[in-house]
Amino acid sequence: MIEFNDYKSEIENQWCPGCPNFGILTALKRALVSLGKEPHQVCLVSGIGQAAKLPHYLRCNLFNGLHGRAIPAAIGIHVANPTLTTIVTTGEGDCYGEGGNHFLHALRRNPDITVIVHNNEIYALTKGQGSPTTPRGEKTRLQFTGVEAAQAQMLSTAIIYECAFVARGFAGNMNHLSELFVSAIAHRGLSLVEVIQPCIIYGTRLVSWYRERVELLPADYDRRDRTAALETALAQGNRIPIGVLYEGPPRPLFAERYRKRMGEQPLAELPLIRQKTIAARLAPWNRNQ
Amino acid sequence: MLDLNIVIAGAAGEGIQTIGDVLTRSILELGYSVFTWTEYESRIRGGKSSYRIRVSEKMSNAPRHDADLLLVLNEQAREHYAGLLNKTGVTLAETGEDLQTVAVPFRSIAVEQCKSKLYANLVAAGALCMILQIEFSVLKQVLTRRFAAKGEEVVRLNLVAARAGYAAVQSVPHTQQLALETRDRAYSFLSAHAVIPLAAAYAGCRFITAYPMSPATGIITAFARDEELGVFVEQAEDEIAAINMAIGASYAGARAMIATSGGGFALMVEGVSLAGMTETPLVILIGQRPGPATGLPTRTAQEDLLFAIHAGHGEFPKAVLAPSDPQDAFAKTVRAFQLAAKYQIPVILLTDQYLADSYFSYDKFESENQPLTAHIADPQAISDYKRYRLTADGVSPRLYPGQSKHLVCADSDEHDEGGHITEDLAHMRPAMVQKRLTKRKQLQQAIALPAEIHLLDAETVLIGWGSTRGAIEEAVSQLRAKGTAMGAIHFTEIWPLPDYVFAGDKQYISVEGNATGQLSYLLAAEYGIHFSGTVRRSDGLPITADYIKKEIDDRV
Numbered sequence: 061m062i063e064f065n066d067y068k069s070e071i072e073n074q075w076c077p078g079c080p081n082f083g084i085l086t087a088l089k090r091a092l093v094s095l096g097k098e099p100h101q102v103c104l105v106s107g108i109g110q111a112a113k114l115p116h117y118l119r120c121n122l123f124n125g126l127h128g129r130a131i132p133a134a135i136g137i138h139v140a141n142p143t144l145t146t147i148v149t150t151g152e153g154d155c156y157g158e159g160g161n162h163f164l165h166a167l168r169r170n171p172d173i174t175v176i177v178h179n180n181e182i183y184a185l186t187k188g189q190g191s192p193t194t195p196r197g198e199k200t201r202l203q204f205t206g207v208e209a210a211q212a213q214m215l216s217t218a219i220i221y222e223c224a225f226v227a228r229g230f231a232g233n234m235n236h237l238s239e240l241f242v243s244a245i246a247h248r249g250l251s252l253v254e255v256i257q258p259c260i261i262y263g264t265r266l267v268s269w270y271r272e273r274v275e276l277l278p279a280d281y282d283r284r285d286r287t288a289a290l291e292t293a294l295a296q297g298n299r300i301p302i303g304v305l306y307e308g309p310p311r312p313l314f315a316e317r318y319r320k321r322m323g324e325q326p327l328a329e330l331p332l333i334r335q336k337t338i339a340a341r342l343a344p345w346n347r348n349q
Numbered sequence: 350m351l352d353l354n355i356v357i358a359g360a361a362g363e364g365i366q367t368i369g370d371v372l373t374r375s376i377l378e379l380g381y382s383v384f385t386w387t388e389y390e391s392r393i394r395g396g397k398s399s400y401r402i403r404v405s406e407k408m409s410n411a412p413r414h415d416a417d418l419l420l421v422l423n424e425q426a427r428e429h430y431a432g433l434l435n436k437t438g439v440t441l442a443e444t445g446e447d448l449q450t451v452a453v454p455f456r457s458i459a460v461e462q463c464k465s466k467l468y469a470n471l472v473a474a475g476a477l478c479m480i481l482q483i484e485f486s487v488l489k490q491v492l493t494r495r496f497a498a499k500g501e502e503v504v505r506l507n508l509v510a511a512r513a514g515y516a517a518v519q520s521v522p523h524t525q526q527l528a529l530e531t532r533d534r535a536y537s538f539l540s541a542h543a544v545i546p547l548a549a550a551y552a553g554c555r556f557i558t559a560y561p562m563s564p565a566t567g568i569i570t571a572f573a574r575d576e577e578l579g580v581f582v583e584q585a586e587d588e589i590a591a592i593n594m595a596i597g598a599s600y601a602g603a604r605a606m607i608a609t610s611g612g613g614f615a616l617m618v619e620g621v622s623l624a625g626m627t628e629t630p631l632v633i634l635i636g637q638r639p640g641p642a643t644g645l646p647t648r649t650a651q652e653d654l655l656f657a658i659h660a661g662h663g664e665f666p667k668a669v670l671a672p673s674d675p676q677d678a679f680a681k682t683v684r685a686f687q688l689a690a691k692y693q694i695p696v697i698l699l700t701d702q703y704l705a706d707s708y709f710s711y712d713k714f715e716s717e718n719q720p721l722t723a724h725i726a727d728p729q730a731i732s733d734y735k736r737y738r739l740t741a742d743g744v745s746p747r748l749y750p751g752q753s754k755h756l757v758c759a760d761s762d763e764h765d766e767g768g769h770i771t772e773d774l775a776h777m778r779p780a781m782v783q784k785r786l787t788k789r790k791q792l793q794q795a796i797a798l799p800a801e802i803h804l805l806d807a808e809t810v811l812i813g814w815g816s817t818r819g820a821i822e823e824a825v826s827q828l829r830a831k832g833t834a835m836g837a838i839h840f841t842e843i844w845p846l847p848d849y850v851f852a853g854d855k856q857y858i859s860v861e862g863n864a865t866g867q868l869s870y871l872l873a874a875e876y877g878i879h880f881s882g883t884v885r886r887s888d889g890l891p892i893t894a895d896y897i898k899k900e901i902d903d904r905v
């Protein structure tokens with residue numbers, strides 16, 4: 061039996077005391093336990109940022125790569141070893157800013173990975189510059205007169221790009237978040253969970269601002285209705301709905317064709333190609349042998 | 350000794366490739382050694398391009414620029430390439446009255462015989478075969494094989510066109526000089542970029558990602574076309590994604606490679622550093638073309654040596670190999686995978702457009718290679734696993750995630766032995782710096798010494814690297830034949846530079862396909878040798894023996 065403590069990491073945590081990131085960490089551990097995953101079956105992949113340090117704080121395999129490049133690394137890992145549960149933990153700067161192009165194309169590809177975006181609407185590790193999701197007009201430590209660009213709406217972008225699992229969670233509602241993670245990880249194909257994670261140091265709004273506005277999607281919400289989901293994702297009212305915004309019919313998986321041909325084992329375990337196979341291909345050119 | 354250079358010139362879209370391929374195949378059938386290279390513009394239709402076929406009685410794998418037989422398919426090509434013709438050379442063209450020209454109206458014959466101008470190239474191919482006195486049956490067999498898949502009617506029309514061209518040649522000036530006969534020999538005939546994917550597959554490559562860029566696109570295409578090789582292929586959204594996907598795959602245990610040119614590699618550079626820091630094996634092919642920026646997309650150069658060697662921020666070991674020809678490319682590709690896996694480092698294979706597109710003849714092509722080792726540890730033999738365990742030789746046992754209960758943690762931050770972020774400046778940082786340095790030393794000792802060509806009695810020594818080997822060897826032997834005490838040193842394993850001793854009593858001349866002498870800069874810095882001269886070419890065309898001799902003569 062897998063227990064919560066199996067995921068306990070001995071590494072010193074560098075997050076600020078009281079950071080909502082702790083809620084995300086606990087929710088993820090709980091989700092992995094409830095899915096019965098063992099640490100060696102899980103691979104956490106991240107880029108750089110405060111959020112991207114999460115893999116060090118959860119005992120499992122980890123690849124902590126470059127800023128913005130968690131998704132391509134995760135795609136490579138997933139293709140090389142599909143038996144792993146591959147999860148990206150990333151900040152919105154990492155994922156939508158530096159890695160924006162990879163994010164878009166990952167949605168198109170639909171690899172069977174989970175992407176958890178810690179959305180604190182700020183670049184925290186670099187101490188307070190605007191991020192793609194900082195609301196327009198907010199003053200930051202670089203945009204002194206206010207952010208001029210529009211706020212990125214990546215959940216709606218994901219729905220448009222046919223992502224078949226799009227959810228929003230709140231770091232302050234751990235039980236609900238943990239359930240979202242369970243569904244996201246169980247989903248076959250790319251699943252996206254954007255988590256509201258207010259930054260208690262550089263955030264332009266207080267945690268309470270978010271807490272007052274967050275509300276669960278209504279019980280009769282039809283998560284299979286793509287158009288309604290898009291409307292919900294785009295809504296700019298005073299309420300911030302959390303839950304699974306959209307769950308679509310299964311789409312073809314990335315590398316599916318290759319895997320049908322080669323089986324599900326790790327690429328490292330496939331036998332070496334035979335010399336005969338190479339020789340056969342050289343034969344038409346080897347007129348003398 | 351027969352040594353004939355045929356130049357087929359025309360516009361993109363006029364079917365030069367087919368003429369060249371068909372003629373090359375026919376000449377190979379006769380038993381000659383054939384060497385071909387092509388040069389073309391970055392466009393789909395029009396412009397000027399040429400296909401060069403060097404025919405000889407012994408292996409002569411080096412380019413020549415001059416023409417003994419020149420086919421021009423249009424007037425623009427005639428104007429542009431006429432200067433290549435040797436004094437006793439022959440031109441084949443649509444029109445022409447002089448004694449050195451054979452006139453065959455390709456287009457009108459094609460329209461007359463096949464009801465389409467599209468067959469003009471086959472008419473020209475037939476005429477070329479007649480001039481070279483190749484039996485029509487040889488050409489017929491080659492054509493039938495080439496077009497079989499397109500159906501009987503296509504084969505028939507091509508044969509009609511070729512036969513008409515063959516018959517249209519009445520008399521040929523300097524006939525004897527151009528006559529080919531049947532020989533009792535057969536050669537292997539291959540190109541570097543055709544064998545590199547096979548060598549990679551042989552070496553265990555299972556994963557390639559790339560973003561299309563000339564002249565490297567053929568590498569990923571070859572894997573995509575040949576699914577039975579079992580290599581996972583993905584066209585990435587950009588080169589940054591390509592290298593990071595490949596590093597992810599390699600971390601997870603797959604042998605991975607990427608292929609690009611200088612401009613794409615520029616985008617990948619952060620990933621080279623990532624592979625260095627995370628100690629992830631990776632093979633990177635750079636097919637060089639002239640820069641800067643977009644440069645000359647379809648031309649050749651050796652401009653990215655220093656860039657490749659220095660690519661990546663921070664200090665970490667990497668190897669740079671520059672194969673000289675297809676045979677060497679096969680061996681070096683396997684070696685690149687082996688070095689990458691053994692030392693857990695990025696290894697760069699430097700080719701170029703000339704090497705990518707040229708076909709070489711060999712008496713025997715060697716595709717058996719050194720025994721392969723996985724360099725992945727046995728998890729059962731390890732109790733407390735740490736991905737970056739400090740060891741005497743700097744190399745830590747490598748496991749991949751999911752292989753066993755051991756957890757594999759890789760980090761782009763400076764890390765401790767377990768793969769977790771560290772800021773321990775007193776112990777861990779120095780230990781990890783030392784670990785990477787130790788690997789570099791080990792690697793350096795594994796690097797092969799340069800090839801020495803007639804070095805012992807040489808007074809003047811040409812020094813080059815990579816794809817110029819054929820031209821350098823040819824220049825050396827031609828100059829020696831004239832009594833000059835010439836020799837050469839040729840590098841194919843360039844970084845880290847091996848412990849090599851340059852004799853002090855010789856004159857060194859560097860030969861490079863760039864304008865600044867990148868290898869000579871490196872050798873001067875590393876070994877303190879002095880160069881008394883340089884041969885440099887940066888116009889986008891390959892270095893030839895004639896070019897080297899002329900540059901040396903101009904200086905002396």
Ligand SMILES: Cc1ncc(C[n+]2csc(CCOP(=O)(O)OP(=O)(O)O)c2C)c(N)n1
Binds near residue numbers: 127153178185
């Ligand atoms: C190539 C590169 N550019 C810039 C940086 C500096 N950098 C580190 S984290 C970061 C932003 C992180 O923002 P986000 O992903 O939102 O994470 P947070 O720290 O807010 O959790 C930046 C710009 C870097 N490490 N690498």
